[in-house]
Amino acid sequence: MSTAVLYIRVSTDEQAIKGYSQRSQKERLIKFCQLHNVEILDIIFEDYSAKNFKRPAWSAMMVRIKRNKLFHPDQILFTTWDRFSRNIGDAYYMIAQLERLNVRPQATEQELDFAIPENKIILAVYLASSQAENERRSISIRQGIKKARQEGHWTSNAPFGYSRQFSTTGKKSVVIKEPEASYVKSAFGLLAEGGANTKSVYDKLKFLGMECSISHFWRIIKNPFYCGLVAVPGSVDEKPHLADGIHQGLVSKLLFYKVQDILDSRKHRTFISPKKETLLFRGFLYCPICNSKLTGIASKGKSKHYYYYHCRSKCGFRVRAERINDLLFLELAKLTADKPYADLYKKVLKTIREEFFEEQSVTQRSFSVSIDKLIGRVLKANELLLKGEIEAEDFRLIRNDCEKSISLIGLEMDRVTSAMKENENSLNKSVLDFSYPGRLLDKLELPDKIKLLTLMLVDRIVASSEPKIEDITNDTVRLIYNLSSLKISAKISYENRVKNDDFNLVSRICNLEFEKETAIDDDLAIKVGDFLENYAKLTIKVLS
DSSP: OEEEEEEEEOOHHHHHHHOOOHHHHHHHHHHHHHHTTEEEEEEEEEOSOSSSSOOHHHHHHHHHHHHOTTOOOSEEEESSHHHHOSOHHHHHHHHHHHHHTTOEEEETTSOOOTTSTHHHHHHHHHHHHHHHHHHHHHHHHHHHHHHHHHTTOOOSSOOTTEEEEEOTTSOEEEEEOTTHHHHHHHHHHHHHHSSSOHHHHHHHHHHTTOOOOHHHHHHHHTOGGGGTEEEEOOBTTBOOEEEEOSSOOSSOHHHHHHHHHHHHHHHTOOOOOHHHHHTTTTTTEEOTTTOOBOEEEEEEOSSSEEEEEEOOSTTOOEEEHHHHHHHHHHHHTTOOOOHHHHHHHHHHHHHHTHHHHHHHHHHHHHHHHHHHHHHHHHHHHHHHHHHTSSOHHHHHHHHHHHHHHHHHHHHHHHHHHHHHHHHHHHHHHHHHHHHSHHHHHHHSOHHHHHHHHHHHBOSOEEOOSSOOHHHHBOHHHHHHTTOTTOOOOOOOOGGGSOOSSOOOHHHHHHHHHHHTTOOOOHHHHHHHHHHHHHHHHHHHTTOO
């Protein structure tokens, strides 16, 4: 009489999709053993995928066969070959391992005699069919997930601060869950202020009652789901991207990306060499002798390096970088924006940051609603206590939980209120940074300094001992900063002026110049509008 172990495997999705049953497999295998006079040594049940052999029950069985001399079956029986494996390579490797142990795998409903070479071809068909089915199902699942993500649906477990909810029609959705959502809002708000590091923000929120690990907290503050976006996985012909989600975000996109910029700047903070900072105008300066573009060099002195703008041509011109820089900075310091443009710039800046201001207003309203709900919950619990429907201990737990949440929301309301007041102050500072560009230039990091200079300067500046502001700045800057040397005359009809309150930047600029009795064409007005918007984006980086 031969001996056998019955291996019964079914994965959760197979039970749901195809109705596979462990009981059914067991009955068929036992019946086969009775008909063929096979002694059953053990019955192994597995609830795991067959994409590989890293399965708990299978691994334990193999260890037992290798180590226990009293447990050595002649066969491992299963109903069909897809119960054994859905991967051709893994299947042949496992069959070879079993043969070395003198154990023969066999499917009772797809019996094969391995002594017949042609049967190995049939085995390959069985295994290939199972693997193809598995891969096709995997592709279908991935496509379904991608399609759902493209439509804004969240296909994974509800993130921290949200919970799953079923509608009356049975559809799943994610909804905001308190107090976790307030912790997330506080995290982004505190990080956006820039003063506190990530660990200190995490410790503060954990002290207030947030329950998550530091690694989970890092995943939270990097997850675009919280600003209303859903990550769509990539494919062969498409890169991963973000889609607008149908769920309600906890923070604005502006706030989320501001936090990402702060986190990235801390992660990738690099030392800027004195050479790069000292040779700031390299790329703008040209030789006064041969008109070639100047490069930068460093010359080693007794105690330090000295930097020069240097011409590579035969003329050999060079000039101390520090001297030219000081002359150019002195000229830029003379710029003072025309007041009408300063007022227009403030409107542009507010428009760009409108989403952020709206986020703060919505947050204030949501905080008030949340506090009202928590107070109502305490009052309701007190009413139930008086009626004797809940115990005093239950009431204390409810009250303490609500008081903790109210305390957290109160702290967050104070922070947001302070931030809103500070925002108005920072706007006024930003207008000063626009009116006097030298102020902003001092505050910016090196890459942004170069961006600002590119916005303001002409392409070619002759390295002169007496540079003039009118010669080094472009038409846009000369118009905005009211340099007397700029004379523009162009015909413009009264009908082209702005006759309504719509914020059309180009029309506003044309209208502004018309009122100054200076007419400009649309091309220059567009350049001025672009300048104002790009300048505002640089200013936002240094708002404090």
